[in-house]
Amino acid sequence: MRYKAAERLNKFQTGIFAAMDEKKEALIASGREVINLSIGTPDFKPSRHVMEAVKEAVSEPFNYRYSLTDTPELLDALVAYYKRRYKAEISPDEITGVHGTQEGMGHLGLAMLDPGDVVLLPDPGYPIYEAGTLLADARIYYYGMVKENDFLPDMTEIPEEILEEARFIVLSYPSNPVGAAAPKEMYLNMIELAKKYGFFIINDNAYSDIIFDGREGFSFLALPGAKEVGVEFFSLSKSFNLTGLRLSYLIGNKDIIDAMKLLYSQYDFGIPYPAQKAAIAALTGPMDDVHAQCLEYQRRRDALCGGLRAAGWNVPDSDGTMFVWLPVPEGYTSMSFVEKLMDETGIIGTPGTAFGPRGEGYIRFALVRPAEEMARIAEKIGEILK
Numbered sequence: 001m002r003y004k005a006a007e008r009l010n011k012f013q014t015g016i017f018a019a020m021d022e023k024k025e026a027l028i029a030s031g032r033e034v035i036n037l038s039i040g041t042p043d044f045k046p047s048r049h050v051m052e053a054v055k056e057a058v059s060e061p062f063n064y065r066y067s068l069t070d071t072p073e074l075l076d077a078l079v080a081y082y083k084r085r086y087k088a089e090i091s092p093d094e095i096t097g098v099h100g101t102q103e104g105m106g107h108l109g110l111a112m113l114d115p116g117d118v119v120l121l122p123d124p125g126y127p128i129y130e131a132g133t134l135l136a137d138a139r140i141y142y143y144g145m146v147k148e149n150d151f152l153p154d155m156t157e158i159p160e161e162i163l164e165e166a167r168f169i170v171l172s173y174p175s176n177p178v179g180a181a182a183p184k185e186m187y188l189n190m191i192e193l194a195k196k197y198g199f200f201i202i203n204d205n206a207y208s209d210i211i212f213d214g215r216e217g218f219s220f221l222a223l224p225g226a227k228e229v230g231v232e233f234f235s236l237s238k239s240f241n242l243t244g245l246r247l248s249y250l251i252g253n254k255d256i257i258d259a260m261k262l263l264y265s266q267y268d269f270g271i272p273y274p275a276q277k278a279a280i281a282a283l284t285g286p287m288d289d290v291h292a293q294c295l296e297y298q299r300r301r302d303a304l305c306g307g308l309r310a311a312g313w314n315v316p317d318s319d320g321t322m323f324v325w326l327p328v329p330e331g332y333t334s335m336s337f338v339e340k341l342m343d344e345t346g347i348i349g350t351p352g353t354a355f356g357p358r359g360e361g362y363i364r365f366a367l368v369r370p371a372e373e374m375a376r377i378a379e380k381i382g383e384i385l386k
Helices: 005-009 015-029 049-056 072-086 102-114 126-133 160-165 184-197 252-264 274-282 288-310 334-345 371-385
Strands: 096-099 117-121 139-144 166-173 200-205 230-233 249-251 323-327 362-366
Touching: 015 334, 049 274, 072 184, 072 249, 072 252, 072 274, 096 102, 096 252, 102 126, 102 166, 102 200, 102 249, 117 160, 117 230, 126 139, 160 166, 160 184, 184 200, 184 334, 230 252, 249 371, 274 323, 274 371, 288 323, 288 371, 323 334, 334 371
Parallel strands: 117 139, 117 166, 166 200, 200 230
Antiparallel strands: 096 249, 230 249, 323 362
8 A cells, every 4th residue: 555645745845955965975975074064053062060960860760750841940940041141021921841943933833823824934044934834734925034134024025915914923033044133123123013913923032142243142022012922932952052952942922822832732741851950050050151152153153254255255254143144156056056065175055045045146054163174164165266
């Protein structure tokens, strides 16, 4: 009997990433050195006090039981952290844990959307925003993120009937993939638009601790009126290097939080206790490692982008995140330049088209090698551009 997958899976493709992975494996098999800058997996270690908290937690038999909910200790730690770090007032009933923002965003549509609802998504944008919307059988209207507007949403380009129809808009600054930061004024304007047209704001706050050149990393929830119209995903993955523990929290508007909790109650048994202990240790412990790491990411950005400019490739610096978003040299498409780099240098970047049609003409590199190595990578790329 032949198996036929569910129709909804026809909406998804793995084409670009599958092709790149196949080419990477061929390079490795041929004995070539491969430098993979396509995936944003931090190469920093978690802080010692966080690892010690996990070590202690896994030695306690009780912590192998179902957790079912976020513990009061964890919720209190989040409330205190948001007040201390962001000057934002939240309460424990405005929080729910998710197994990483990727998973949380993937399921949020099931809690918030009915088939046919309209969602406003960035182009280019992180792919899970699109996938979560499609899983809910909702409709997507893409707003452009372009250099000419500092990669900020231009809401005047969205027809008023779409704004009136929209259920929510997804925002994320500092932005993956484009590396842009947004001023508070943009968020304040968006809050007013959300109130005017009746849509909600979903803010992906993954990189507020990886922001450069003296810019301020902040929480959308610290702004007046934010909780009336939205929620925020707050992730411990990149700030604290806990990607594998899948620790993220949806915080804000209580009605949305309650809807997400109800959805989760049907299929989930909560974040494991040892992971919750890691979160508590990270949120209540010293931030020295977080600050030092941010400075190191900036050094890596400077080494890579400065080195590429010295080699004749006029590229901009990113404002934040662990990525740089660079216009490809003249004469190349995103994919053809990625392929040239792989073939001639073994360096792997991500073509901008992996993040949407407006990503054409760009390549994304992850800052996952030390600054000294980033400088050598820039020299290596410069050799093929001469």
